[in-house]
Amino acid sequence: METRVLPFTDDSIAEAARVILAGEPVAVPTETVYGLAADAADAEAVARIYDAKKRPSFNPLIVHVPDLAAARRMGQFDAEALALARRHWPGPLTLVVPLRKDANIASLVTAGLPTVGLRVPDHSAMQELLRACGRPLAAPSANASGSISPTRAAHVMKSLGGRIPLVIDGGATVRGIESTIVAATGGPLRLLRRGPIEIAAAPASGTRIEAPGQLTSHYAPTKPLRLKARSAESDEYLIGFADIEGDANLSRAGDLVEAASRLFDLLHRADASSKARIAVAPLPDEGLGAAINDRLRRASAGRK
Ligand code: TXA
Ligand code: MG
Numbered sequence: 001m002e003t004r005v006l007p008f009t010d011d012s013i014a015e016a017a018r019v020i021l022a023g024e025p026v027a028v029p030t031e032t033v034y035g036l037a038a039d040a041a042d043a044e045a046v047a048r049i050y051d052a053k054k055r056p057s058f059n060p061l062i063v064h065v066p067d068l069a070a071a072r073r074m075g076q077f078d079a080e081a082l083a084l085a086r087r088h089w090p091g092p093l094t095l096v097v098p099l100r101k102d103a104n105i106a107s108l109v110t111a112g113l114p115t116v117g118l119r120v121p122d123h124s125a126m127q128e129l130l131r132a133c134g135r136p137l138a139a140p141s142a143n144a145s146g147s148i149s150p151t152r153a154a155h156v157m158k159s160l161g162g163r164i165p166l167v168i169d170g171g172a173t174v175r176g177i178e179s180t181i182v183a184a185t186g187g188p189l190r191l192l193r194r195g196p197i198e199i200a201a202a203p204a205s206g207t208r209i210e211a212p213g214q215l216t217s218h219y220a221p222t223k224p225l226r227l228k229a230r231s232a233e234s235d236e237y238l239i240g241f242a243d244i245e246g247d248a249n250l251s252r253a254g255d256l257v258e259a260a261s262r263l264f265d266l267l268h269r270a271d272a273s274s275k276a277r278i279a280v281a282p283l284p285d286e287g288l289g290a291a292i293n294d295r296l297r298r299a300s301a302g303r304k
Pocket of ligand 2: 140141149
């Protein structure tokens with residue numbers, strides 16, 4: 001793939017919006033670092049973010065919105081979250097809040113979690129792109145997995161050149177580090193990532209299981225999960241892939257972008273089914289397949 005680099009202008013933002021609405025990710029500056037943005041409602045477009053980054057696992061992505069009103073259509077804000085949003089938005093603060101049931105966001109964006117990370121960026125390129133697209137944009141930092149976050153278009157090109165169709169060059173970012181992340185999901189505020197904005201909140205305690213009713217940092221089904229299954233036992237819901245049909249299929253065509261886009265929906269569906277256990281057909285351990293297998297292995301660990 002040839003990667004175009006266009007300077008930030010009205011025309012290049014219109015072009016970026018066309019590319020995004022056609023289902024491809026675009027790198028765009030924010031005030032913190034460059035983000036790799038895709039339509040948050042389009043699961044396959046979001047899968048292409050992970051594919052381009054060669055991320056070996058699925059982490060929840062930050063959803064960018066133009067203002068607080070748009071954020072409140074995606075997530076539930078309690079009084080504390082509202083106060084932080086009013087004080088710091090637009091700006092380098094991401095708020096993790098409960099996801100609204102009527103929010104139109106692909107489950108791959110939140111990696112299956114019932115919470116969503118929301119941010120109103122303070123940069124005219126990302127703001128204009130959001131308004132041109134007319135929808136929320138999921139965007140992690142625009143770098144390949146394992147390399148540092150890009151603060152210039154040249155950094156994006158070095159890391160993702162040839163893997164994405166378009167980079168909007170808005171010069172060096174002013175903050176240079178990723179946003180502060182705070183969770184407001186009930187109980188005291190928790191600091192998930194330090195960043196440009198200082199927030200008085202206790203750091204979150206890693207992946208430790210928290211008090212009942214609170215959320216762990218990764219979604220996993222509650223039922224035992226068996227990997228590399230070629231057929232289902234009588235008490236199993238089989239998630240198929242390619243020619244292993246199953247009760248539902250990640251991708252009959254064997255397409256890993258489609259499989260990634262359906263992963264969390266099908267895990268939730270299997271968890272809600274009448275069957276006591278879940279089985280998943282084998283997937284190739286390459287590209288997005290490796291990220292899918294990583295999530296499935298974690299979901300199966302300790303539940304056999
Ligand atoms: O400054 C930034 O935040 C940049 C620009 C592009 O906006 N974005 C960024 O995204 O740094 P990323 O994907 O590199 O980091 C997102 C992190 C995830 O790894 C996760 O820790 C946290 O945000 N996150 C997002 N949604 C979450 C959720 N529902 N629950 C817990 N953590 C979440
Ligand atoms: Mg990152």
